[in-house]
Amino acid sequence: MIQLQALAERVRGSLFWVPMLFVAVASALAWLVLRLDVAFVDDLGRTPLLVSTTVDSARSLLSTIAGATITVAGIVFSVTVVSVQLASSQYSPRVLRNFLRDRFQQRVIGVVVATFTYCMFVLASIRLPEPDATVEAAPSLAVTVAIVLAVVSILAIVGFIDHSARSMQAGEIIERVTAETRSRIRSLYLPRDERRSPEPVSPSPPPLDAPKRVLRAWRSGWVQQISTDALLRVAPPGSYLRLDTRVGAYVIEDTPILTVWGHGELDDEPLHQGFVFGRSRTMQQDVAFGIRQLVDIGLRALSTGVNDPTTAHEVIEHLGSLLAELFQHDLPPRIHTDEEGRVLAIPDRPEHADHVDHALDQLRVAAAGQPAVLVDLLATIRSLDELLADLGLDHHRPQLRAHIRLIVEAVEFGSLAPADRHRVLAAVPSLRDGEGER
Amino acid sequence: MIRIRAIGDRFRGSLFYVPSLFVVLAAALAWGVIRFESGAVSGGGSTRLLLSVTVESARSILGTIAGATITVAGIVFSVTVVSVQLASTQFTPRVLRGFLRDRFQQNIIGIIVGTFTYCTLVLATIRVTGTGDRDEAAAPSLAVTIAIVLAVASILGIVAFIDHSARSMQVGHIIRRVTAETRERIAVLYGDADDDEHPDGIPPEPAGEPAVIRAWEDGWIQQLSERVLCGATSPGSYLRVDSGVGAFVVEDTPLVTVWGDDVPDLRRVQEAFVIGAERTMQQDVMFGIRQLVDIGLRALSTGVNDPTTAYEVIVHLGSILSDVLRRDLPPRVRTDVEGRTLVLSGRHDHGAHVERAFGQLRIAGAGQPAVLIRLLRTLYLLDEVMCEAGHQDRRAAIRRQAELVIATAEQAGYIDADLEDIHREARILGFLASEPSARGAGHGD
Structure with missing residues (x-):
């Protein structure tokens, strides 16, 4: 399929x-x-x-x-x-x-x-x-x-x-990537549902007593798509599968991509049907790639050879809106099961926190010399924090606070003039509930 | 033999070979079609099934x-x-040469030139036949x-x-192309271990005064035929070549040192080497690695700041290295049946490949923690492949590179959080002591 x-x-x-x-x-x-x-x-x-x-x-x-x-x-x-x-x-x-x-x-x-x-x-x-x-x-x-x-x-x-x-035009490109990523988020992730039972923190351990076999990549390439249904369908009933790679990763020939514990015959060929490897990353199942493209535009704009903080600002705003969209969705389950007792665990599924890190980390490092961009980053983090408070997602808020702390640390560590340093520190949001104080 | 291959390479790479083939084909087609048609027309009036064209219209169409x-x-x-x-200028000057x-x-150039030739030839042969009205003939x-069909084909060809x-x-395409070419070279050049490899390193040089053959011109060593080189000396000689394929030799510097009974045949020694104005890939895996590293270095320069391209380069280097590391490299010492010993001290070992691939990227990427983490993850995957294949000795080169990456991070002046990220990653991947490595972390964004 x-x-x-x-x-x-x-x-x-x-x-x-x-x-x-x-x-x-x-x-x-x-x-x-x-x-x-x-x-x-x-x-x-x-x-x-x-x-x-x-x-x-x-x-x-x-x-x-x-x-x-x-x-x-x-x-x-x-x-x-x-x-x-x-x-x-x-x-x-x-x-x-x-x-x-x-x-x-x-x-x-x-x-x-x-x-x-x-x-x-x-x-x-x-x-x-x-x-x-x-x-x-x-x-x-x-x-x-x-x-x-x-x-x-x-x-x-x-x-x-x-x-x-x-x-x-930069604006058009940023807008297009954002729109595409947003539509990917909507089609791949589930709308937020508070009644959904929380996921187990770590997947149940594999049945170590069962015979184990490792599927290795049969060629090098980017993992474009993985079909959980196809993998579950071909495994013998009652087996436990663990994905060792993820969509958007590059696999090198002969490195493990899937581990199966279970009794029963299982050929490599049907399992191959569950993976699509390609020559480049694509967006079909890969929300992180959309974020990646935006970050790339921002990084290029912040490089000394281009020095275009306005584009970086635009990128940060759009990243903020994508992250907001992400927080309003639940991620697809980490563990898939079916009626015949097959289990597929995806330990590498990106978390909300991973997406936030991908969006902010590299930009923070590249923007270290530009107070205006750091202020933009802080403003975006603040509005995300407000959104989380409104949605009642308090468990995500410490991570945003950590990002604010990193920016503060980068400023204090860096060589900005005192006035600029104050300007950035003044923009550090006093987060609701007063917990944002350091 | 390698002479012929070099000539063949030049011929196939010549700009005019394919287009002139197409021109000849087009001329033959024009001739055939006109012949056929004049036969058909004289037999049965006009060819009704196709367009019926007057001379004037045909002229303007073809023109x-x-x-x-x-x-x-x-x-x-x-x-x-x-x-x-x-x-x-954006990537590197070496990769778009061809x-x-x-x-x-x-082929596209050929189609266009062919269409042009065909049209002019047909145009030349159109003339009013018989006595009828000029325009009606x-x-x-x-x-x-056929001319119209060729025209549509040419246009679509140009679009293509x-x-x-x-x-x-696109940089991704360039990276893939260089990677594919390099891996193909690896498959050809690096085979299974040869039986005549000296297990105990390089044999000592014999006593006596050697004959030194000096380079006869400046240039890059593109190819070297060991068989021809040995054939240039007397049986039982000991030869040492200091520069390997991919090295630049300066005129009059020593190239081959020979200990033997007779003076080696200079002409045949020259035949054994192909020295040219630029590096080529035929025998030079390192040049493929070099090109990828150049793209990555350019991407990491502060004027460009494109770590994702660098990341793409790193993973593709990983896939090249996994090919290199899984194979045995050609031996440094060869002996032949007539007792000649050839020492190629310029050959690289596995560790050199790893160092050439990641050494400069590690230094250029020092400013970007994310790039160093990619390096660590790629090294981990290579380590895994080697572990699976049971090459404990080759893992040492990988682990050494990983240690260098960690050391680079420690010297780079990161804020604590970034350094902690790298240390955590290194611990998870098993490159730093403490908690035993879990499983392979994912390798992507």
Whole structure:
């Protein structure tokens, strides 16, 4: 099942699917329009409502359109690659991965190629109606359609430029990553439910007396997806499985990924079906990767070579909103069981606390020299703390307090001017319930 | 033998080989189609099933296609050079060297040049036949239809080219490519242990005055054929080569030292070495590691600050090292049936591979606790693989590197909390004493 999903992802991402569809449509359109033209000319002699052209001007018109759209599209696409390259050196090489692969861009490519094909086919069928005719009777409808297509292509190219310019703005990228991560959180995690019984702190120990076997990675790669259902289904009833890796990790060939305790036959092959390894990290099951991308943009913005604290500020705000979303969801269970007594334990499942650490730790280190950014971090932590107090999630609050303490420590340890140091320390929130005092 | 391989490499890498193949094919196609068509037309009027084209239309179609494809290709290729340049300042100048040289790009260039050739050739042969009206005369319809198909193929080819170049300039893709190439080299070069390896280290040099062969030119040693080198000396000789593959030799510095009865044959010694202007991967696993480390170092510089790229580099280095560590390295000492002894003192051992992979990254990553933790986790995974394979001696190199990472962290001036994180991680992974190691912690974010 998850293998199928991965395949579908690949087909949808294929570069030629949409453009080829457009070429087919263009050929059909050319055929149809030429047919119509013949019918009209037979009935009326002329089609006065439309552009009336001579054969010669129709020819030069069509070849101009075909040549021009293709040339312009070539220039635009290739120059865009340069801007993508510039943008990725400015933000992070991971966020602009899908250039030329999103649906919109593929449609633009499709329109341009289709216009070209259409013009070629119409051009091929233009001729003088009779051997000695001097009357001008080019296929007016076909030429009109060609002009319309040309205008559409040009507008599409303008749209493409606009689209790519906008999609390379820091704000747009941050917003997009945030939105994608938020939708992942909503689909992977469960809405918070206070009645849900609390999880055991540590998973029950494996039955050590049962025979144990270790599944090792059969290739190196990023763990993109793990299907708990598939793993449970193939294990013999009553067995205990423990995942030794997690989604978003990189496994090296021959390192353990799963340990199974239990009696009964079990081949490696069906267990392999439960894992999808790939060449890069993807977001399908990986909320941490979304956070990672945002942090990367922030780190790049804080580097001495870029020095763009405003982007870092934007990143911190969006990280805050993602963390808030996370706190309003319960994580998927650490232990999966089924009716036949199989148990799957996931000791490495990231906790809320892990997500908070990932979001804040590296930014704090990189921002150590910039008091304004530290103040932003403190403000975000404060609003998260208020949210936790409102939600009644008091057990998460000490961790936020620890982060505040780390910032304070970094400031006191660092070499800021006294005034700047005071500025940061003044921003340290006095947390509700008075416990925030150090 | 390695001469031929080097020439073959150069030929396959030549920019014009594939495109000229396509040009020849296109010319043959044009000739065939025109032949076929003139036969068909004289036999049965016109080919009704296809587009029926007049001479004038055919001319403008072919002219448009030929002009447009060449223009677009010219623009796209030249702009791509700019992006390659940008990418190489961003990552490292060495990894995008073969950009226009990969097979895919050459095929695209070939398709475009082929389309152009085809169109011009067909255009040249179109003429008014018979006595009919100039405009009504039948043009080669099949030829024109093929031209349109080729044009669409060229355009999609260009789109694919743009997409391919955009993707191949992503750092993740570059890292994967270098890793795959390096692992393939490892599989070829590092095999199982040879039986004739000297168990007790390097045998002592014989007495007497050796003949010293000095380097005949500056350059990187790209390849070295041990068999050819031995063949250049008399049986029973003792040879010592101080610089290994991947080293830079300066003209007139000693390259090979030979103790033997006869003076070695200089020409054959020269044949044994391939010395070139740049390092290549053919026999040089270290160069693959070097390229990855360069990307990681660039990412860790304060002007870039991209620890995630460094992380990606570290895990891929881990997968290369696990290949290296699981294999036996080629021996430093070889003897052949005629009693020659060849000592290659420039060969690296397992520990050198680990140090080359992680040494510089450890120092550059000292400012970022997260990077050091990644290093520790990767070292742990390698340790695990070695433990499983039963190579206790190779674990020492890994554990030594882990100790260095911990020492680097202790000297880096972290605040206490960050240092404590690293110590805790090291304890969990079993690189620091105290509580016995639990299980392998996850390895990711």
